[in-house]
Amino acid sequence: MAKRTGIEVSIAVSEAVKLANTDVIAAYPITPQTHIVEHLAELVAQGELNAEYIPVESEHSAMSACLGSSAAGARTFTATAGQGLELMHEVVYVASSMRLPIVMAVANRALSGPLSVWGDHSDVMSVRDTGWIQIFVENGQEAVDNTICAFRMAEDSRVLLPVMVHLDGFHLSHMVEPIMMPDQKEVDEFLPPFNYPLPLDPSKPVTMGAFAPPIVFTEAKWAQEMNLEQSKDVILEVWKKFGDKFGRYYNPVECYRCDDCETLIMTMGSFSETAMMAIDKLREEGKKIGLFRIRLWRPFPFEEVRETVKNAKAIIVLDRAISLGMGGPVASELRNALYPLEKRPKIMGFVGGLGGRDITPTDFEKIIKRGLEIAAAGSNREFEIYGVRE
Amino acid sequence: MEYPGKMIEIRWHGRGGQGAVTSAEIMAESAISEGKYAQAFPSFGPERRGAPVQAFVRISADQPIRMRFSITDPDVVVVLDPGLLGAVNVAAGLKPGGIIVINTVKTVAQIRQEYNLNVRLATVTATKIALEQLGVPITNTTMIGAVLKITEAVKMESLIEPITKRFGRLAEKNISALKRAYAETIIEELAGDKLRR
Numbered sequence: 406m407a408k409r410t411g412i413e414v415s416i417a418v419s420e421a422v423k424l425a426n427t428d429v430i431a432a433y434p435i436t437p438q439t440h441i442v443e444h445l446a447e448l449v450a451q452g453e454l455n456a457e458y459i460p461v462e463s464e465h466s467a468m469s470a471c472l473g474s475s476a477a478g479a480r481t482f483t484a485t486a487g488q489g490l491e492l493m494h495e496v497v498y499v500a501s502s503m504r505l506p507i508v509m510a511v512a513n514r515a516l517s518g519p520l521s522v523w524g525d526h527s528d529v530m531s532v533r534d535t536g537w538i539q540i541f542v543e544n545g546q547e548a549v550d551n552t553i554c555a556f557r558m559a560e561d562s563r564v565l566l567p568v569m570v571h572l573d574g575f576h577l578s579h580m581v582e583p584i585m586m587p588d589q590k591e592v593d594e595f596l597p598p599f600n601y602p603l604p605l606d607p608s609k610p611v612t613m614g615a616f617a618p619p620i621v622f623t624e625a626k627w628a629q630e631m632n633l634e635q636s637k638d639v640i641l642e643v644w645k646k647f648g649d650k651f652g653r654y655y656n657p658v659e660c661y662r663c664d665d666c667e668t669l670i671m672t673m674g675s676f677s678e679t680a681m682m683a684i685d686k687l688r689e690e691g692k693k694i695g696l697f698r699i700r701l702w703r704p705f706p707f708e709e710v711r712e713t714v715k716n717a718k719a720i721i722v723l724d725r726a727i728s729l730g731m732g733g734p735v736a737s738e739l740r741n742a743l744y745p746l747e748k749r750p751k752i753m754g755f756v757g758g759l760g761g762r763d764i765t766p767t768d769f770e771k772i773i774k775r776g777l778e779i780a781a782a783g784s785n786r787e788f789e790i791y792g793v794r795e
Numbered sequence: 796m797e798y799p800g801k802m803i804e805i806r807w808h809g810r811g812g813q814g815a816v817t818s819a820e821i822m823a824e825s826a827i828s829e830g831k832y833a834q835a836f837p838s839f840g841p842e843r844r845g846a847p848v849q850a851f852v853r854i855s856a857d858q859p860i861r862m863r864f865s866i867t868d869p870d871v872v873v874v875l876d877p878g879l880l881g882a883v884n885v886a887a888g889l890k891p892g893g894i895i896v897i898n899t900v901k902t903v904a905q906i907r908q909e910y911n912l913n914v915r916l917a918t919v920t921a922t923k924i925a926l927e928q929l930g931v932p933i934t935n936t937t938m939i940g941a942v943l944k945i946t947e948a949v950k951m952e953s954l955i956e957p958i959t960k961r962f963g964r965l966a967e968k969n970i971s972a973l974k975r976a977y978a979e980t981i982i983e984e985l986a987g988d989k990l991r992r
Contacts, residue, residue, distance in 0.1 A: 409827070409830075410827070411823055411824035411825075411826070411827030411828060411833065411957075412824075413820070573863075575836075576863045576864075577863070579836050579837060580834055580835075580836045580863075581819075581820045581823045581824065581833075581834060581835040581836065582823070582827075582833070582834045582860070583827045583832060583833070675863045676863055678861035678862075678863055679861060679862060679863045679864065681861055682861055682862070763863075763864035763865055764864065765864050766862075
């Protein structure tokens with residue numbers, strides 16, 4: 406039976422990796438992800454998880470080792486954050502182009518400089534084009550559930566792509582909170598064994614990760630893009646099956662009190678829960694404002710986003726990252742997604758919650774108020790940075 | 796602006812290595828084991844042994860907690876190390892009617908005079924208790940007893956399992972220190988409105 410447990414989210418993610426009977430973990434500790442791999446190392450050392458734990462000398466090596474183990478047909482997990490993801494960067498692309506279904510938890514963190522160990526989504530934005538399936542979670546329960554779902558999505562023979570599960574560094578990774586931990590039997594029933602179609606095997610040699618001259622490179626990228634786009638059907642199927650079994654359903658775009666709203670606020674990650682508090686208060690005051698969140702960041706859920714915002718006149722976006730010289734990356738992608746609509750809503754982008762700064766419900770109220778002012782003024786201002794101390 | 800909800804917010808002040816985070820986690824785990832909602836988390840950052848740190852606990856009997864930010868307006872403040880009183884404004888943001896419980900051998904009157912703390916106070920000689928019960932001046936579990944004297948956010952019996960899980964054979968000593976602190980904590984009687992902020 407599943408058990409309601411008070412547990413730190415990082416530890417809960419490790420326990421989910423254990424429940425998934427992971428074969429190989431290759432990882433390097435980095436704040437704020439450290440507790441995930443530390444706990445996994447303990448589980449392996451204590452014999453509670455029958456897996457190979459490879460303590461590598463860097464994140465570049467971590468992902469390289471993951472490539473090898475996944476290609477050999479082993480269920481493979483790693484975790485990283487911020488600068489670690491940057492050091493891993495070039496190998497991250499290779500995992501998806503080689504169709505290796507690695508699962509990686511990213512405890513999202515700001516990028517240097519100035520040096521910051523605290524959370525934001527800068528590291529996510531640096532890997533958004535890497536061809537991985539990417540899922541955002543908002544609380545510990547979602548982190549556990551989606552870690553388990555990630556293996557099933559990744560390893561489905563129609564997908565065979567790596568999956569990142571993004572959880573906010575510190576604000577989520579370091580939180581002790583109540584989580585329903587599934588039991589081993591339930592997870593075993595949900596997650597079939599990994600069966601890689603063409604594993605590395607000395608007795609049956611294959612070439613993997615070969616170089617591509619101009620005559621095939623475009624086709625390789627085309628195949629990758631088709632593959633990632635088509636993975637969405639399987640992602641939806643896995644979430645549905647998970648919901649039917651565990652009673653918790655997930656969607657590419659999640660709404661909170663969105664119905665009949667002309668004004669919507671959009672967030673990703675754990676601050677969404679705080680935003681809900683602001684929405685509840687504004688609703689009580691009679692203001693028709695709702696919240697939607699993108700859970701499936703890649704492949705981008707164009708249709709679901711368009712459907713969600715079809716009645717909106719104004720959308721206020723909180724980006725926890727900045728694309729310097731351009732603005733908020735999520736707001737920018739939203740503008741791109743909504744451009745084909747006949748009735749396009751105004752989109753006001755705000756950049757906030759950078760490098761670990763809290764955003765409270767009162768902050769959300771201020772952001773919404775300011776966003777509506779900009780919309781009313783008919784301004785085409787690209788974005789504002791919220792809460793700068795002057 | 797006020798956000799309603801029956802919830803207690805506790806902020807722990809200690810120094811890196813004194814176990815403030817552990818205490819916060821033990822309280823949250825206990826509350827969750829009672830079927831309540833709770834969260835515990837540290838002041839985020841690269842903490843160093845000896846540096847001032849904070850840890851936070853929120854407990855709600857009936858509502859899931861959606862607050863993903865530090866506690867700025869606590870109901871209860873716990874001070875593990877009296878040396879922090881001169882270094883950190885432990886009363887910052889304390890809610891009206893809130894209380895600060897301090898590990899100290901001084902009296903409330905002395906503390907109030909020395910640090911100009913114009914809020915309700917409670918004191919307990921936690922270092923002395925910890926030395927006598929545990930043999931070490933680590934006061935984090937001891938101070939949970941003082942918190943229980945102030946608020947019934949968690950039950951004494953539900954603390955036993957998380958403490959046993961963490962401290963193993965030393966659990967019993969920690970629990971006896973906690974129980975002594977519960978018995979020996981002195982809570983200041985409210986002396987009129989001037990103590991309410």
